[in-house]
Amino acid sequence: MNTWFKVYRDLFESDLWNDVTTFRLFILLIGKASHQDGVKVAGVELKKGQYLRSYRKLADDLSYKEGRGKKQYSIRTIHKAINKLISDGRVSKEETEQGTLFTVVNYAKYQDLTETNKKTGNETENELETFGKRSVNNNKNYKNYSIKESNKRDSRKQVYDDTSIYFQLAVFFFEQIKKNNPDHKEPNFQTWSNDIRKMIELDKRTEEQVQYLMKWVQQDEFEMTNVLSPAKLRKRFDQLVMKVKRDRPPSNVTPIDKKKYNYGF
Known part of the structure; x- marks a missing residue:
């Protein structure tokens, strides 16, 4: 059933909120009650706000899962x-041959759109108009939403141990920097590892490319003082690759000893 009903906010401030069974029952009655006069159920003509149901079926409606059972x-x-609910003046009842006829007292207070409009003017029309615009723009906004969710997931806090390829590359880069400056301050290897992960996972750089550039920049007279972190390496990656291709790389750039660093490639 593709319909909806309102819930009055005062319910959350009433004593019903602390009575789970009664609260669930009341919400069920509001949701199932006829939203207009003249609806016939089992030969009984209902008025707005009425619901015809037996106590046994109400118990079944409110059944719940506990563990593996019901x-x-x-x-x-x-x-x-x-x-x-009757003593609180929220519901009244009448017994019929077809079952108990429940009536939600002041049903209009909970469900009539006219009640909403009395308080908020054209709020309902505005909401529908806004919803229509939102639906039209849904496809356009989905891409931006996906990007935001992706960035949110990527910003998750991670801890990299010393067996991680990202951590090992961070240590390797620091060792390359120390060759030029033995007193260089030790960095936050977790932050460095995360930046390296982004280069490989998000930017789709290969481990070999990252590894080579780490050594190359620390053997280039100009870049050795400019690229002193994985974040900077990531930012200038494409520019550095073009520079490597344009210039003849330093003759002493040699392959990494894979066994020494146990990078697994």
């Missing part, structure tokens, strides 16, 4: 909850 309120519990 539990159900007793008929006595349903009677107790109904009586509370």
Whole structure:
């Protein structure tokens, strides 16, 4: 059923909120009640806000999952909850041959759109108009939403141990820097590892490319003082690759000893 109903905010501030069974029952009655006059159920013509149902079926409607099984309120519990709603002036009832006819008192307070409009003017029309615009723009916004969600997931906090390829490359880069400046301050290897991960996972750089550039920049007279972190290497990656291709790389750039660093490639 592709319909909807409102829930009055005062319910969350009432004593019903602390009575789970009665609250669930009341929400069920509001949601199932006829939203207009003249609806016939089992030969009974309902008025707006009325619902025809037996206590036994209400107990079944309110059944819930517990563990691997399904539990159900007793008929006595349903009677107790109904009586509370009646005493609170929220519901009235009438027995018929087809079942109990429940009436949500002041149903218009909960469900009539005219009540909403009295308080907020054209709020309902504006909401529908906004929803229409939102639907039209849904496809356009989906891409931006996906990007935001992707960035959100990527910003998750990670911890890299010393067996991680990202951590090992971070240590390797620091060792290359120390060859030029033995007193260089030790960095935050977790931050460096995360930047290296982004280069490989997000930017689709290969481990060999990252590794080569780390050594190359620290053997280039100009770049050795400019690229001193994986973040800077990532930012200038394409520019550095073009520079490597344009210029003859330093003759002493030699392959990495894979066994020494155990990079697994």
